[in-house]
Amino acid sequence: MEKESMFGKSRQAATIPQKTESPGVTRNASESRRSQRVQIVIPILVTEKKDSGEPLREMAQTSVVNATGGLILLKAKVRIGQKLLLFNNKNAQEMTCTVTSLVQDAEGKTGVGVVFDQPSPRFWGIGFPPENWDPADRKRPEQSRRPK
Numbered sequence: 001m002e003k004e005s006m007f008g009k010s011r012q013a014a015t016i017p018q019k020t021e022s023p024g025v026t027r028n029a030s031e032s033r034r035s036q037r038v039q040i041v042i043p044i045l046v047t048e049k050k051d052s053g054e055p056l057r058e059m060a061q062t063s064v065v066n067a068t069g070g071l072i073l074l075k076a077k078v079r080i081g082q083k084l085l086l087f088n089n090k091n092a093q094e095m096t097c098t099v100t101s102l103v104q105d106a107e108g109k110t111g112v113g114v115v116f117d118q119p120s121p122r123f124w125g126i127g128f129p130p131e132n133w134d135p136a137d138r139k140r141p142e143q144s145r146r147p148k
Contacts, residue, residue, distance in 0.1 A: 036128055037066050045087040046074060056084075063111060067121035067128040069097060073109045078102070084114060091125045 041061050048056040056076050064071040078084070082099045101113030121128050 037064050038124075038126060038128070039064050040124075040126065042124060043089045044072065045089065046072065046076070047085045047087070048078075048083060062124075065124045065126070068119065069100070069113065069115040070124070071103075072112045072114060073105065074112050075109055078110070078112055083117075086114070086123075088123060088125065091123075093120075093123055095120055095123050 041063070042065065043059065043061050046056065046058050046060050056078075058074060058076050060072050060074050062070050062072055072086075078099050080099050080102065084097050084099065085094060086097055087094045096117045097114040098117060099112055100115050101111075103111035103113075105111060116123065
């Protein structure tokens with residue numbers, strides 16, 4: 001069945017017994033967005049020691065980020081509640097996070113929603129507006145008033 005999601009068409013919902021809020025997205029019931037989303041590709045290294053003894057180590061990239069986490073495209077199979085360690089290649093920072101949602105991708109990757117274990121708005125290396133920021137209140141540059 002073809003579905004529309006933030007990745008486009010042909011995405012399948014993960015079959016995980018959690019609260020589902022929209023087609024194609026499975027979320028942890030306690031998850032909620034707390035900051036502005038930014039669509040940006042940032043290369044990251046995702047690691048975690050799996051219980052089976054086979055460590056997870058994958059070069060991945062973000063699709064969407066915010067000050068409290070983001071959406072990462074992974075080939076590896078992960079589960080909601082799993083702890084991961086992210087390494088941002090651009091600024092050499094690392095951050096522990098928890099998997100909060102999964103979106104199956106038709107191209108073999110999974111969109112993995114993560115939330116940082118500790119607040120870290122600077123981890124992605126970009127500035128985010130304050131939580132109470134309203135885009136309608138932003139200052140716009142005035143038109144140049146040059147004589148013709």
